[in-house]
Amino acid sequence: MSERGGLLPVLERLFEGPRESKLTLEAFVAGLEARSYAFIIAALDLPNCVPTGIPFLSTVTGVPMLILAAQAWLGRPSPSLPSFLAGRSLPRGRLQDFLVRARRHIERIEAAVHPRRDWWLTGTPRRLLQFALGLMILVLAVPIPFDNLLPAWSILFFCLALIEGDGLMAMLGWAFAVLGVVLTAFLLIVGPLVVIDLVKSAT
Numbered sequence: 147m148s149e150r151g152g153l154l155p156v157l158e159r160l161f162e163g164p165r166e167s168k169l170t171l172e173a174f175v176a177g178l179e180a181r182s183y184a185f186i187i188a189a190l191d192l193p194n195c196v197p198t199g200i201p202f203l204s205t206v207t208g209v210p211m212l213i214l215a216a217q218a219w220l221g222r223p224s225p226s227l228p229s230f231l232a233g234r235s236l237p238r239g240r241l242q243d244f245l246v247r248a249r250r251h252i253e254r255i256e257a258a259v260h261p262r263r264d265w266w267l268t269g270t271p272r273r274l275l276q277f278a279l280g281l282m283i284l285v286l287a288v289p290i291p292f293d294n295l296l297p298a299w300s301i302l303f304f305c306l307a308l309i310e311g312d313g314l315m316a317m318l319g320w321a322f323a324v325l326g327v328v329l330t331a332f333l334l335i336v337g338p339l340v341v342i343d344l345v346k347s348a349t
Contacts, residue, residue, distance in 0.1 A: 153309070154252045156181070157245055165239030172232035176224050181309050183218045183225060187211050187283070188305035194286060194298035204294045208287025211301070215280045259306050263313025275316055278323050279304045285330055293333055296326035 160169060160177045175182050190207045193200075214225050265271065279301060286297040303319035306312060 153185075154249065154256060157252075161238055161241040161245055163238050165237065165242065167238050168235040169238055169241060170233055170235040172227055175227060179224065183214055184305040184308040186225060187214055187279075188302055188309070190214075191286075191298055191301045191305070194294050195302055197295065202289055204286045204298070205289050208283055211283045212280075212287055215283055218276070219280070259310050259312050259315060261311040263317075264311050266313035266316040267307060267311055271316075275304060275307065275319070278320065279308075282323055282326060285326060290330065290333055293326075293330055296322050296329055300326055 156178060160174055163169075175186065178185050190211050194204050194207060217225055267275065282297040282300045282304070286294060286301065300319050300322035303315045303322060307314075307316035307319055
């Protein structure tokens, strides 16, 4: 990832300072600037990218993502957080120690995600991507059985694309979005038919 949109230089800038000083969540989000929405949505989305089996996890994480997406569509420069979250803070020393441990993993991500094929993320393609991102978040938030992984991965790839201007990530996001829509439509059509057949066979 580049300095413009890379995760590592952004975290280094936000975490620097006296170790005893504290960084509030509100200051952290504001420091992410235009990347804040994609970073936070990606963070909320990550637990859904693996089959945890936790009931309603996609809904619990999806609803805040929907609120964030709505704020982005309204043109707010950075997300508005509830007061009980905005004031939460951690000592910069602890954050700096975390960054030391995580640096190698972040650098691997930076090597894989970088600016390319940016025409996927400008003008009309960008607006379509943002619409598809909102749609995938909505699909994720609705508690449909067996319908989490594809939308979750689509959301993650879309976020990576927006963070770094990576057209390849956008292409992967679109691929998973199309598959997710097809699977959702299949489940919504076939699911009720299966339930009806089970009811008929039980009566």
